[in-house]
Amino acid sequence: MKLYGYFRSSAAYRVRIALNLKGVAVEHAPVHLLRGGGEQHAAGYRARNPQGLVPTLELDDGAVLTQSLAIVEYLDALQPSPPLVPSDPKLAARVRAVALTIACDTHPLANLRVLAYLRGPMAQPQGAVDAWYRHWAREGGLLAVEAMIEGGDYCFGDAPTLADLCLIPQLANARRFGVPIDDLPKCLRVEAACASLPAFAAAHPDRQPDAEGGGEALATTARMRAVKGNSAVIGERR
Numbered sequence: 001m002k003l004y005g006y007f008r009s010s011a012a013y014r015v016r017i018a019l020n021l022k023g024v025a026v027e028h029a030p031v032h033l034l035r036g037g038g039e040q041h042a043a044g045y046r047a048r049n050p051q052g053l054v055p056t057l058e059l060d061d062g063a064v065l066t067q068s069l070a071i072v073e074y075l076d077a078l079q080p081s082p083p084l085v086p087s088d089p090k091l092a093a094r095v096r097a098v099a100l101t102i103a104c105d106t107h108p109l110a111n112l113r114v115l116a117y118l119r120g121p122m123a124q125p126q127g128a129v130d131a132w133y134r135h136w137a138r139e140g141g142l143l144a145v146e147a148m149i150e151g152g153d154y155c156f157g158d159a160p161t162l163a164d165l166c167l168i169p170q171l172a173n174a175r176r177f178g179v180p181i182d183d184l185p186k187c188l189r190v191e192a193a194c195a196s197l198p199a200f201a202a203a204h205p206d207r208q209p210d211a212e213g214g215g216e217a218l219a220t221t222a223r224m225r226a227v228k229g230n231s232a233v234i235g236e237r238r
């Protein structure tokens with residue numbers, strides 16, 4: 001299997017955690033989201049992922065899977081142990097609700113292409129883009145998740161699930177961009193518990209083969225740059 005990803009991509013981070021928990025080895029194929037205007041826009045990559053987003057998982061038989069949650073559910077079906085979605089239907093719905101709160105309602109509002117559109121065509125100043133990011137990371141996002149999860153070491157139960165796979169990368173992004181999270185004790189407890197698990201630690205952006213700048217990946221600065229061949233100004237946030 002080959003995973004097309006980017007070290008700072010939180011969607012790819014979800015898949016990396018799942019692969020590690022399942023003990024599934026992959027070849028990593030980095031797609032640089034900023035270099036040359038973004039390698040995700042190259043025709044060759046778009047043939048695999050028509051959305052021009054990471055991650056993409058290419059299977060050994062040539063089949064191509066996109067969308068991190070679909071990929072994680074595929075891995076869960078392929079290798080059922082440890083399960084990432086509980087068998088109890090009500091608990092499974094609660095796990096998926098947290099995962100979808102992050103993946104569908106929080107993360108897309110601050111994706112690279114959205115921030116780039118605000119900064120470029122919408123001509124918003126950096127302060128406004130930062131305020132947008134910080135507002136939507138919390139409102140209906142991490143604040144809601146704090147209320148939805150149980151308060152133990154993991155979002156639900158005594159082992160990581162799809163919910164934790166989504167929460168940990170979102171918290172890493174929040175830290176990187178200076179989003180306040182000190183008032184989220186349940187989320188912080190999950191973050192601490194997951195950090196001690198090798199599958200989560202090995203999936204961290206700083207530990208990836210394409211990582212740049214080491215600890216800088218966790219810095220709270222946001223630099224702006226014009227991308228060659230693209231009139232938009234990109235928020236260098238990925």
Ligand SMILES: N[C@@H](CCC(=O)N[C@@H](CS)C(=O)NCC(=O)O)C(=O)O
Pocket residue numbers: 008009010011012033038040052053054055066067068069103111112113114238
């Ligand atoms: N819903 C998608 C989101 C994928 C996504 O937004 N990936 C980001 C990185 S985290 C990306 O590729 N951004 C590139 C861009 O915005 O141009 C998934 O879960 O796979």
